Amino acid sequence: MTPVQTEGYAPCVSRPPSTPAAEPAAPQNPAQLRRFLQESKSADPDAWESARKLVHRSRLEHTLARLVERIQHSPLPGTLRDGLVAGLRSASAEGTDRVRLKELTGLPPTKAIRALCVHFAIVREEASSSGPPPHEVEAFVKQDVSPYDLLLQVEKPSLLDLGAGDLSFEEGLLDQYLTSLQQSGKALTLHAVDRLQPGSQLGGAYHANPERLRRLTRDAPDTLQFRFWGGVDMMDLSTHPHLLARYTVLTCHAPATPTFAYEPTRLSPATIHSHLTKTKGEYRTVRVRGEKALEVMHRGQALTFPHWKFVIxxxxxxxxxxxxxxxxxxxxxxxxxxxxxxxxxxxxxxxMRPQDVVFTPNVLPEIFGHVHQALTSVKIGERCNLSDVTPLRQNLLGSTTPQERKPPTWSFRFVEIRRGAVFPGMPAGSTARQFRHMSEEVPPWHLVLVPERVPSR
Structure with a gap:
């Protein structure tokens, strides 16, 4: 039996999307601004290089207008915000207000504008807008094809897999698509992240398979740009500058429970803790051979998980x-x-978002009404357009960054729901394939989502 050392009960940590943990506060004075700008440059050299095109004579006026708008809506102190706006409004290709910008940023005008574009995410937005527009993505996925076929339709295909696990999905994806991409002369950027710390004794078969990882990295062809990051919380991607700002396709296979099973803006920490204890068992943090872990007493048996298992x-x-x-x-x-x-x-x-009501099977029909009836009628292998069943949410408030005082607003213009774990012509990971052997489990669900940003008013 594995020896454990008790550290106490693990709290159910709730982290609403409006308060990302890893992001620093906004600079409060010119000295802090200069430090922040330097850190932004160092953390993302590709963005710094890409910012050159934003200060080209043909684009400078538009760039300055975007920067001014972004700074005006930023959480910077008033004097710092007003100083930057005044300096940028009088700036030009020749930099007519060198003194003001140099005082605030420590940089000559052109470099100051580039650094501000990096820090205030103008460069990232530029990269984001280079992908296929939402209406074209929607039109494509409405066809009777695999949504992953979108990778074959774009010039620079890319995919980010969140919670990549044993990398079996990556292997299946490449088996299906890499040859076609090579024949069309396209290179695929394939990035994968997972919370499990490489080398941890916890997690078992969900660790990245060493042989697969070797084939994907050392033996990869030039047409595949693959990287895997282990020990990374998907909610903390801002610390990894080598990730793309935006991908053609983003995937998350078997979103973790209870991590995504309870919404902190809808359920109180006490309600979540009570339900977890009732359904999973009492839990506490322990040490297993020196490694922090979560111990759950489930039906009289002590089960050990990674320490973040019950982080919500x-x-x-x-x-x-x-x-x-x-x-x-x-x-x-x-x-x-x-x-x-x-x-x-x-x-x-x-x-359908009642406060402090846990979605147990017995309350679902009452809360979701005709939506529940329609969706539970979908048979395995079938699919439906959610907007045919009920109106889609028009404003999904996003999280703020240090560069934004007002959070952006998003919506999903298209939501397709499929029933089942594995579908013909679509790559799947090991977790999806395991569902066929889980006779006691309710058949899983599959979502295909096309997002779009809602213009600010």
């Missing part, structure tokens, strides 16, 4: 990440508990 992010945080990072978002092998919590955030009717 909620579906809004996952959806916010999806809309920011993917032109097309695919959530697959979603268990019943997670699915209904996600669905509640996708529909317009606020009555």
């Amino acid at each position: 992010h909620g579906p809004l945080a996952l959806l916010d990440l999806a809309v920011r990072r993917g032109a097309l978002c695919i959530l697959s092998a979603i268990d019943d508990e997670v699915f209904w919590e996600i669905l509640a955030q996708l529909v317009e009717d606020p009555g």
Whole structure:
């Protein structure tokens, strides 16, 4: 039996999407601004280089207008905000207000504008807008094809897999698509992240398979740009500058429960803790051979998990990440508990988001009404357009960054729901394939989402 050392009960950590943990505060004075700008340059050299095109004579006026608008809506102190706006409004290709910008940023005008474009995410937005527009993505996925075929339609295909696990999905994806991409002369950027810390004794078969990882990295052809990051929380991607600002496709297979099974903006920490204890068992943090872990007493048996197993992010945080990072978002092998919590955030009717009511099977028909009846009638292998069942939510408030005083607003212009874990012509990971052997499990759900940003008013 594995020896454990008790550290106490693990709190149920709730992190609403409006307060990302890893992001620093806004600079409060010119000295801090200069430090922030230097850190932004160092953290993302590709963005710094890309900012050159934004200060080209043909684009400078438009760039300055965007910067001024972004700074005016930023959380910077008034004097710093007003000083930057005044300096930028009088700036030009020749830099007519060198003194003011140099005092505030420590940089000559052109470099100051480039650095501000990096810090205030103008460069990232530029990269984001280069993907296929939402209406074209929607038109494509409405065809009777695999949504992953979108990778074959764009000039620079890319995919980000959140919670990549054993990398079996990556292997299946490449088996299906890499040859076609090579024949068309396209290079695929394939990035994968997972919370499990490489080398951890916890997590078992969900760790990245060493042989697959070797084939994907050392033996990869020039037409595949693959990277895997282990020990990374998907909610903390801002610290990884090598990730793209936006991907053609974003995937999350079997979104973790209870991580995404409870929405912190809808359920109180006490309610979540009570339900977890009732359904999973008492839990506490322990040490297993020196490694921090979570011990859950389930039906008289002590089960050990990674220490973050019961950290709650909620579906809004996952959806916010999806809309920011993917032109097309695919959530697959979603268990019943997670699915209904996600669905509640996708529909317009606020009555389907009651406060402090846990979505147990017995309350679902009453809360979701005709939507529940329609969706539970979908047979395995079938699909439906959610907007044919109920209006989609028009404003999904995103998380703020240090560069934004007002959070951006997103919506999903298209939501397709499929029933089942594995579909013909679509790559799947090991978790999805395991569902066929889980006779006691409710058939999982599959979501295909097309996000778009709602213009600010």
